[in-house]
Amino acid sequence: MIAEKQHIDQILIPILEQVSDPEIPVLSIMDMGVVRSAVIENNYVKVQITPTYSGCPAMDVIGDDIKAALKEAGYSSEIELILAPAWTTDWITPRGRKALEDYGIAAPLDAEADKEALLGNKKLVKCTNCGSTNTRLVSQFGSTACKAQFQCNDCQEPFDYFKCLK
């Protein structure tokens, strides 16, 4: 349940990059930061993944997809779900943030700005359609546990915002 250290064997990176989050298909699990370690020992790969949220229903699918991708590359594998250290949105890579934005999901702000935005105190979340920050919070909870619902006051586009998790 607890990760000792993060290490991902170089040769496995391209394989793991092919696996995407089933709920956000544009985002690879590597860019999402959910793979905490992946080590080959005698053609057998031990992978540790960590959930974004405790109840994330995508984790089982992600585990199965990783196994399938590794099998195709000739490796047997086992997946372990770990909880510590707990996932944070800081682990989403810059490439991942861009993929989110392109997909229509606003990338997480830093913790302080996130709080202001979710309390409706300040307009900080940028519309993924027109780029305006004249947006409003519709609901703190969105289509999945990790997102909140926003709407743009200028172009009226409704969109998801990926909540900051620290």
Add this chain to the structure above:
Amino acid sequence: MKNENLYNYILGIADNSLILGQRLGELTGHGPSLETDIACTNISLDLFGQVRSYYQYAAKIAGDNRTEDDIAMLRKEREYVNVLLVEQPNTDFAYTMTRQFLFDVYHLLYLQELQKSTDLTLSAIAAKSMKEVSYHQRFSSDWMKRLGDGTKESNQKMQNAIDDLWRYTDELFHQTEADIAMVKEGIGVDVTALKEKYHQIVTSILEESTLTIPESKYFQKGGKLGIHTEHMGYILTELQYMQRTYPNMEW
């Protein structure tokens, strides 16, 4: 069982989230608006996710063949040790949010302490859950203020809910045998020490919401010892239906 106190201690934490998660899950497709419906079921999902981590750990401690599902689905009413507060019915949105708020404040304070547990699995689950529960508390506090300090009618409905539910809050701070044993070992949280802070936070948010804590000093208790209100049987009937009707079914 070798580690019976630890096992019971874990159930003491997890059962609250299981039953509250089940209550919130009842709102799937029945929330007062699409957004609140999604919010309540999102919170339910977080709680169920946390419960799985606890029950998996408890199953490991038990050391026999039992699984997380056995623990969740196959106990009898008297074997569930959740507090009475979480099993109270949804009634209306005022009750649903007030129950949530009264539990969230406690839950967050509890997890902040559990994070410091010498048991590394429990501290890992707590650290993970805390991030989620702080969102829950923000959500329910927001609704307390919005409805409490809303219209005359919304204020009255919120006050009714507090007047009814407040009597279940004192039990949150009662210690069970397992609690006492685990606090001694540095694993468990001393709930008695959370009471003052809890009252401070609740009072301050209720004041902002123009609501008041009832004066009555009469409190209900029993859930932690397995003595539940009349609602519990109905909850379990629904929760356990599939496993009881089709034993060992999986999907």
